[in-house]
Amino acid sequence: MNDLDSVGWPLVLSAEVTVPSQTTQRPPQLALMNPTGEAFRIHEIRFTVNAGTARTTGAVVGCKLDLGSVALTRGFIPVWNFGRVISYDQDLNLQFSWRLQHPIHIPANGVLQPSFQHFGLISDSVIVRVSYFCSTLPPHSPKPRKVRLPWVTAYIGKSFSYTAADTDQSRETDLLNSFDTDLQISRLVGRVNVFSAAGGNNFSLVGSQLLLTRITLSNGDPLVRTLTPFQQIFGEDGRAWEQRNTILKPQQFFQVFVEKQLTTDVAPQALIQPYVSMVGYRELEVE
Amino acid sequence: MFDIDKFFADSFPVVLSADAELDEGDNKQLDVQSLSNFFDTPMVIDEIRTQIVTPNVEIELGNFGGSVRFKLSLDRYALSSVYIPVGCLGPTFDGATIDSTTYQATSNSPESLNGAFADAYFMGFFRWKLPRPLVVPAGMALEAKISREIDGLTVAYPSAGPLSVNVAYAGRVARRQMPSGVTIPIPWVGLFENQFTTPSVAISDQLDLYNPFQQPLTVQRLIGRWWNAYLATGLPDATRIALDTTGTLGRDSIDFPPTQVKLFNGFYVTNGFIPGCSVFESNTRSLGVNVDLDRGEGFEISIDATSGLPSTGPDNPPLGYNRSLVTMIGWRNQTL
Numbered sequence: 001m002n003d004l005d006s007v008g009w010p011l012v013l014s015a016e017v018t019v020p021s022q023t024t025q026r027p028p029q030l031a032l033m034n035p036t037g038e039a040f041r042i043h044e045i046r047f048t049v050n051a052g053t054a055r056t057t058g059a060v061v062g063c064k065l066d067l068g069s070v071a072l073t074r075g076f077i078p079v080w081n082f083g084r085v086i087s088y089d090q091d092l093n094l095q096f097s098w099r100l101q102h103p104i105h106i107p108a109n110g111v112l113q114p115s116f117q118h119f120g121l122i123s124d125s126v127i128v129r130v131s132y133f134c135s136t137l138p139p140h141s142p143k144p145r146k147v148r149l150p151w152v153t154a155y156i157g158k159s160f161s162y163t164a165a166d167t168d169q170s171r172e173t174d175l176l177n178s179f180d181t182d183l184q185i186s187r188l189v190g191r192v193n194v195f196s197a198a199g200g201n202n203f204s205l206v207g208s209q210l211l212l213t214r215i216t217l218s219n220g221d222p223l224v225r226t227l228t229p230f231q232q233i234f235g236e237d238g239r240a241w242e243q244r245n246t247i248l249k250p251q252q253f254f255q256v257f258v259e260k261q262l263t264t265d266v267a268p269q270a271l272i273q274p275y276v277s278m279v280g281y282r283e284l285e286v287e
Numbered sequence: 288m289f290d291i292d293k294f295f296a297d298s299f300p301v302v303l304s305a306d307a308e309l310d311e312g313d314n315k316q317l318d319v320q321s322l323s324n325f326f327d328t329p330m331v332i333d334e335i336r337t338q339i340v341t342p343n344v345e346i347e348l349g350n351f352g353g354s355v356r357f358k359l360s361l362d363r364y365a366l367s368s369v370y371i372p373v374g375c376l377g378p379t380f381d382g383a384t385i386d387s388t389t390y391q392a393t394s395n396s397p398e399s400l401n402g403a404f405a406d407a408y409f410m411g412f413f414r415w416k417l418p419r420p421l422v423v424p425a426g427m428a429l430e431a432k433i434s435r436e437i438d439g440l441t442v443a444y445p446s447a448g449p450l451s452v453n454v455a456y457a458g459r460v461a462r463r464q465m466p467s468g469v470t471i472p473i474p475w476v477g478l479f480e481n482q483f484t485t486p487s488v489a490i491s492d493q494l495d496l497y498n499p500f501q502q503p504l505t506v507q508r509l510i511g512r513w514w515n516a517y518l519a520t521g522l523p524d525a526t527r528i529a530l531d532t533t534g535t536l537g538r539d540s541i542d543f544p545p546t547q548v549k550l551f552n553g554f555y556v557t558n559g560f561i562p563g564c565s566v567f568e569s570n571t572r573s574l575g576v577n578v579d580l581d582r583g584e585g586f587e588i589s590i591d592a593t594s595g596l597p598s599t600g601p602d603n604p605p606l607g608y609n610r611s612l613v614t615m616i617g618w619r620n621q622t623l
Contacts, residue, residue, distance in 0.1 A: 209340055209451070221299055221460075226321050228304040232336050232455040235414060244459065245298050 008135035011040060016129040019061060022120040024076075026113065027130060033111045034134075039141055041103035042112060044133040046086070047079040049094045051126045058085075058096055059193040059275060061126050064115045067104070067149070070284070074153035074178075076117040079128070081154050081189050081277035084238040101186045102148040102281055103135075121195060147284050151183060154277035155256055159195075162210075162270040165262035169255065172218070175278045176253035185246040185280040188215075188254070190234030193273045211274060214257040227259055230274065254278060288620065289469040291420055295331055298459035308449040309355065309435035316432050317454055323428035329465040331420035332429060332458040335359075337373040339411040341440075342448030350374065350530040352413055353514035353612055354438035355452055357431050361423060364621055367476040368499070370434050374530050375510050375614040376415035376476065378571045418507040419472035419618045420458070424465065429456060439518045442606050443526035470622045475504060477615040479588050482608055489590045489611060496615040497551070497585025506617035509574045509586065511567035513543045516607040518600045525601070531572065543567060543611070544592040548574070551584050560591050580617075588613050 011034065015027035034040045049061060058080020065072040082098035106112060116128045155170035177183040192211060212227035224233055234241055248254075256276050305321040324330045339351045352374020359366040423429055431454055440447050477496040481489035498504035517527040531543070543563025548556040556576070557566060566574055590611050599607030 215302075217299065223300055224302045224304075225325070226304060228302055228455060229338060229453050231412070232304055232338055232453055233302050233457075235336060235412075235457075241300065241302070241457070243300050245296055246300055247297065 008041070008137055011134040011136055012131060013134060014129060014131040016127060017116060018125050018127050019116050019118040020125045021118050021123050024115055024117045026115050027128075029111050029113060032113070032130070032132060033109070034106070034136065036136070037109050038139060039108045039110070039137045039143075040106050040134045041137065042106060042132045042134045043100055043103045045082070045098045045100070046131045046133070047082075047096045047098075048129040048131070049079060049096075049126055050128075051122060051124045056094070056122055056124075056126065057193055058094055059191070059273070060119060060121050061128055062117045062119060063128075063130070064117070065152075066113045066115075067106070068110065070149065072104075072112075072150050072152065074151075076115070076119075077152050077154045077277060078119075078156070078191075078275055080191055081275055082152060082279060083189070084240065098279075100150060102150075104149065105144055105147050106134075107143065121193075143286060145286055147286055148281045149284055150186075150279065150281045151179075152277060152279050154275060157256075157258055157274035157276075159271040159273045160211075160260040162194075162272060163263055164260070166260040167258065168260075168274075169257045170276070172253050172255070174253070175256070175276070177248035177250055179282055180250050181282050182250070183248040183280045183282050185243040185248060185278060187240040187242045187279050188234070189240045189275075189277045189279060190230060191239050191275045192230060193275065195271045195273070210261050210263060210272065212259045212261065213274075214259075216255050216257075218251075218253045218255065223254070230258075234276075248280070289422070289465075289471050291331060291422065291471070294463075294465065295420075295459050295461050298331075298461050300458070301326075301330060301460050302455050302457050304453055304455035305431070307433050307452050307454075309433065309452055310449045311435060311437045311439075311441055313449070314432065314434040316430070319428050319430055322431060322454075322456060324423045324425055324460075326460050327425050328461045328463060329422055329424050330458050330460040331422050332417060332456045333420050334417060334457050335376075335415045336455045336457060337411075337413040337415075338453045338455075339373075339413075340451040341410075342450070349440075349526075349528045350411055351435075351438065351450055351528065352411055352530050353512065353610065354436045354528070355433065355450065356436070357433045357454065359429055359431050361421065361429050361473065362427055364473050366429075366474050367478070369478050370432070371476050371478055371614060372512070372514075372612055373413045373415075374411075375478070375512055375612050376616065377413065377510075378573075417474050418505075418616055419474065421474060422465070422469075422471045422623075423458075424623065438528055439516050439606060439608075440526075440528065442518045442520055443523045468622060470620050472618040473621045474616065474618045475500075476617075477585075479613040479615075480610060481590065482610045483592050483596055486593045486595055488593060491586070491588040491613070493551070493585065493587075495585075496588065496613070498580040498582055498619075500619050501582055502619050502621075503582075504580045504617050504619045506576050506578050506580060506586075506615055508576055508616055509548070509567070509588075510572050510614045510616065511543055511546065511563060511574070512572055512612045513563070514608075514610040514612055515597050515599070516609075517598060518606040519602060520606065522601075527607075544590050544594075546591070547589040549587050550578075551587065556586075560589070563590070586615060
């Protein structure tokens, strides 16, 4: 028996779909299934977004993931809110990578089905490619009794005018553990979308100066007590605040307060929108 | 030895931050209350993030990681004996330059934006992931004194405003009380800085990068950065204040002269003088060492700049400067 039979062969599954503005599309399911029909594990998910000549960001399209009847996301999550950017050339492809803290076990003949929704921030269609970086399991592997499944939910803030002062806060349901089991939090991802007639951009000026943020837990624990530049919470390197030991108990939630500062800078009718997502995982017993 | 990972196993995350505005030559204390552990249980600081935003001036290239410095102390335990440049504690994430007309980033990746040349704001982000998480007992603060060197920005822009600096501590808060008399690791940073006015060889002093404590000092890494400023009176378009970039404008090279590293006991870490970018790896600018130094032991750094120095300006004498910055980052154990 080949050694790789015991540890699994690498496997990359990939599918593409064109999503017109303000529509929802699904890529072909067959392309995302293990051709041998055996069970496998997904270690990393990558999204590539291309809007042709239109400048765009990862906020333009959202992804909903379902594993059979089990949802892994609360609705459509902007594709830049799962993990880090790999490449970000506005004229070509935007690539985002979500490295899973625990691989997702896909049962035999199963599929992790993505759906993509174009939020209509630009009128151009967007071509989205999703790729799963996997490893196969040895033939006839027993079904696990317990699995760890990711859970992603997001707060999409309101669109602030570039110049005026304003505030917003997340709803209790935005970053909530809605399950009756503990949710282990891997990271909070924070991004800022700035939209003008010239297209979208996520850049640091706004996050470092114009948007200040406070974050609390539902039990009152202040995670970020004083208003702090958005950029300082969601670090420059991956736009993520990695969490090591944070557990959200059932019905606990994060609450994000955002304060947009007044500025006299002239901006070509730009709008600013904060996005904060919560990426974690929970344990499930397999029936 | 206190088991930090076990004690903080069920912690929750926290970010503390404070701001300061710094003119050239300023020296301030960041607001202690904003940076204090206001919880009734201990916390750990995992990393320190610094954000620097320049005033709205036209500047071709500006990195103030060599100019903005801090000196940290936890009660009576100092983390350094001198002010340490914020750019010499961890990797630099290239600052963003934003076109002030269209408000678009003139480059691409939001994770690492390369500066381009237009009317712009300049932002620098620096991160120090502490070699060991620093325990801050309830009610105490990691106090930060912050300063800015005379970096020369006002030579080119006499009316330039202050730098806006935000320092944030990212950490975790425990859910229980800490026993008394615990032994914890406390970071320590040494600095060797030299200004080269002529092509020459610079050698660190015995008191620059050494262990000043009774107990052993575990050194995690050395970081090396080259600070070059090209300044010209009334020629703002020619100004450059840069880390790791020399030569012509455009970030076309990263340079650090040939460097030799050895320990006080005579052990050569490098086999002679090696190009600086081979000693201090180009992305992180660091040399991992992982060595325990006894009291009085340390590193001797020699930098050979005899083959020439990057230009520092068209005036005679030039108004800019070339400085090498080498830090030694480690930790020692201390009983609270």
